Amino acid sequence: ITIFFYLFSHVIIALYFRTIVAKGYYFPKDMHETELDLFANEINKREKLIDSVYKITDAAMNLNATDLARDKS
Known part of the structure; x- marks a missing residue:
C-alpha cells in the first residue's frame, strides 16, 4: 500500500509540474x-x-435528355 501511494503521489506531482510548464x-x-x-x-x-x-x-444532362427525346420522336 505504501508503494502505491508513493507512486501515485509522484504521478500527481509530475502531472502538476507538466501543467505548469504547459501554461508558460x-x-x-x-x-x-x-x-x-x-x-x-x-x-x-x-x-x-x-x-x-x-x-x-x-445542364449537360438535361440538354442530352432533350436531344434524345427529340431524336426518338
Missing part, C-alpha cells in the same frame, strides 16, 4: 487565426467550383 507556452493565436482564415477561404473557393461543376453537369 505561448500560442501564436493571431498567426493561427490567419492561417485558418486562409484555409476557410480556400474551402469556400473549392465549394463554389464544385457547385459550378454540378450545375454544368446538370
